[in-house]
Amino acid sequence: MQPQQTSIWFLLWQLIRYAQSLYWVDTILWLFIAGLPALPGLVIREFFNTLTNQSSLSFSPWAWIALFLAIGLARIISIITGRITKTQHRFMMSALVRRNLLAELFRRPGAEPLTQANNHRHILSPSEIVSFFREDASQIEDNVVGTNEILGEGVFAIISLIILLNVNVTITLFVFIPLAVIAILIHRIAQRIKRYRRASRQATQQVTGMMGEIFAAVQAIQVAGAESTVLNRFRDLCDRRQRLMIQDQLLTSMLESSFENLVSLGTGAILLFAA
Numbered sequence: 001m002q003p004q005q006t007s008i009w010f011l012l013w014q015l016i017r018y019a020q021s022l023y024w025v026d027t028i029l030w031l032f033i034a035g036l037p038a039l040p041g042l043v044i045r046e047f048f049n050t051l052t053n054q055s056s057l058s059f060s061p062w063a064w065i066a067l068f069l070a071i072g073l074a075r076i077i078s079i080i081t082g083r084i085t086k087t088q089h090r091f092m093m094s095a096l097v098r099r100n101l102l103a104e105l106f107r108r109p110g111a112e113p114l115t116q117a118n119n120h121r122h123i124l125s126p127s128e129i130v131s132f133f134r135e136d137a138s139q140i141e142d143n144v145v146g147t148n149e150i151l152g153e154g155v156f157a158i159i160s161l162i163i164l165l166n167v168n169v170t171i172t173l174f175v176f177i178p179l180a181v182i183a184i185l186i187h188r189i190a191q192r193i194k195r196y197r198r199a200s201r202q203a204t205q206q207v208t209g210m211m212g213e214i215f216a217a218v219q220a221i222q223v224a225g226a227e228s229t230v231l232n233r234f235r236d237l238c239d240r241r242q243r244l245m246i247q248d249q250l251l252t253s254m255l256e257s258s259f260e261n262l263v264s265l266g267t268g269a270i271l272l273f274a275a
Helices: 008-018 022-051 061-107 126-167 169-216 219-223 227-274
Strands: none
Touching: 008 022, 008 061, 008 126, 022 061, 022 126, 061 126, 126 169, 169 219, 169 227, 219 227
16 A cells, blocks of 8 residues: 655645744845845936936935945845855755654664665665765755745745836836746746656666665675676766766756846847837
């Protein structure tokens, strides 16, 4: 009978609740980190409006300079403080996952082998389990601490959208064309990304497991005279991992480059149409 799997969203919420105060402090700081860069544009707009008597503000030049300096100082403080809280949150999440994983291993019967969730016939070696402590814990850590950054960027995007709609509706709608292209692209290649990432992850496990088995059975390999066979098998696993990692990293780099170029093209189009 297969054990019932817990929802990933429930597990994510449980990890967030473990250090809830630190999570929300970090979230507030990242709201400032994401949102403060939009304030200088608004200040510059009001400054030029004062030159044409179209602004209700009547600051002196030194007041405008002080306002710019205050925004810059607030952003610096937010970034420094946010990095401190982010580092603490990251290490706390990864340490929690590794601690729970180690405790679960100690609770298991010594004679009961570990198997993969999607392939119960494949028994995991101790060296392969090391990959769970390293890659899997780091991946879970990235997912947990990345949610507050997404929240901050989302709030910043909504506020920016409202500001742009108040300036020009047509140009604002045109801005979302690159975003729509990105969303369609991600949706079409999502399965390929998952397949490449899963394959590279499993290849890393195989290489790590093979290394552990070689070091644990050095004398047996020497007695059997199987050095060349073992090395050839290890070389094949390394070559396969290299190919899969290159595919994964190449696809990731292409996506990141495409996203950055689409954003730049969208910004240029805004300036062009505004002119």
